[in-house]
Amino acid sequence: MFKVVFPEKTVEFEAPLSVFDAAKAAELVTRAHIAAEVGGQTVGMTHLLTGDCEVKLLTFADAAGKHVFDHTAAHILAQAVKRLYPATKLTIGPAVESGFYYDFDSEIPFTAEALSALESEMKKIVKENHLIERFELPRAEALALMEEKGEPYKVQLIHELPEDAVISFYRQGEFVDLCAGPHLFSTAAVKAVKLTQCTGAYWKGDQNNKMLQRVYGVAFPSKDELKAHLEALEEARKRDHNKIGRELEFFTTVESIGQGLPILLPKGARVIQTLQRWIEDEEQKRGYLLTKTPLMAKRELYKISGHWDHYLDGMFVLGDPDDYTKDCFALRPMTCPFQYQVFLNKKRSYRELPMRLGETSTLFRNEDSGEMHGLIRVRQFTISEGHLVLRPEQLAEEFRGCFELANYCLETLGLKEDCSFRFSQWDPARTDKYEGTPEQWDHAQGVMKEILDDLGIDYKIGIDEAAFYGPKLDIQIKNVFGKEDTLITIQIDMLLAEKFGMEYVDSDGQMKRPYIIHRTSMGCYERTLALLIEKYAGALPTWMAPVQVKILPIGDEHADYAYGVKKQLEAKGVRVEVDDRNETIGKQIRTTQLEKVPYMLVIGDNEMNAGTVAVRSRKDGDKGAVSVDAFLSDLLAEIEEKRR
């Protein structure tokens, strides 16, 4: 006799039985239930219950349920591939956040036509309604089975399993795959599937390994859900900054200038200027000292900082790096070693700390040719950079200050709700990539963990994501394709101070080593602009909009009045455009939705005679006739508030 506790009720059973049978006996199971959580672990509906347990039934709406569903879809894909391309070798095929993929080793490239053929075959497999059975084998038999089936990658995976691992397989029809599971009860539930793309991916994610073919797909329990998903995806892609940022004339690129070197057009440049002035002023209010340091330096500087050893491939080098009879320069990929010179300028007292140094800093990184992406990943960018030189006991307080500033920036930009936190740590197994000793890293990461936990930050840990000189708090954000990038970073650097011989005279007269925080307040302007464009679909909040007000005179006779209003607004710093194409167009008032202007002022006889403007707000629609003074004062208040 044992108890199975469902959230709804508790049922007692005499003999072991499957989750499905237990749920059926409890009269809880429906067709929507595709998996279950038993004792906190996701299992299939055929999982055998043998003792007291808590069981929660899962549907596709549960993240864990969707995961099982997608994983089964990946197996169906693999089955279809083995049917149509029997020579293909299987590797791995997990469920991921956006659906599922399966990596194959195949000599034949999977073209769009091939994907569509595979999709049809998958639908066939779904219709065939194969039950999905789990079975386990001892290691020797498991290896024999995979060798017999000619699956070298699976053989390798089995060899890499720990000695005591349970080696499980899943069978559906003629198809068998090494897999930990769990899976759906049958292939029939995967009612709607779409293979979205095929790309290359390295075996085990290592670029020294063979490149496999990765087929991505999405799957749903119904065609309607698939359709809705695809439409939502298409909708998101309409906000792609790389498309609308060009259409709206924020930026462009030119072949002869090169990859990753965008031209910021007047509109994009104006937005960035607005952000820059705002953040420089804000930092000044928070006790930052502004610096301006060179964009390049001799190789000797980077030798001290460690960049020469750890970052040479990422730098643009001017001159022959191996010829020591001549000077060799490199454009700076980071500001740290330059800004440290500000501190090093003279002997420093503990009284001067914390020293908060800020700089609007342009950096150059020679990214690999396939890495560039619109304004998000470029080879030259400008960052709201800063370094804080601290007494050790000031670390927590100053870190908090950096975090609060970053938060303030994200809130003001409206991006905060889209961000997540990552505590980026080193990988002790890859000491070649990092400076410093394990003791130094343990210390830095220990201190940082304490600070993060104290601030109550909900972070996930990223191993091997640290900078070469220290751990980071990275504030991550996703673009419209779901790809995650770092928007803001706050780093604790306990190594470079030593390398550069930075020290201060403490109150006891002793020379002490300062701690350094390396941080940005709102990240790099290009990337931030890109994410703002995507967030707002190009319709930026008034305070940062490149054109805040557009004036539309209806006909020639109103043009003078329109330009008068423009002058009045501009005198207060408002960014105004007059669309006088109306003069020759007459009753056709052409407005450009793509320009996403917050306010339009329409001027006809009524307005001109009454000294008003007809205000049309992007947000609130038609607001009727308003005096120019009233409009201006409301607008200035809104801009001042810096909120949408």
Next chain:
RNA sequence: GCUGCUAUAGCUCAGUCGGUAGAGCACGUCAUUGGUAAUGACGAGGUCAUCGGUCCGAAUCCGAUUAGCAGCUCCA
């Protein structure tokens, strides 16, 4: 850097079998004059990304380069 795809007018795209280029929007001129995305007529715009090859002949076929897109790997 790797895998796959792409490059024709400012933009979005047609262009069949290899026979020297087309539309819509945008732009210019003229006409129209009045209210929130598309008035009409006419006009101007292209060494078909670049270089090379095959061919009597290349936008079209082949190769290389450059640039763009998605993914991988790296990274703000």
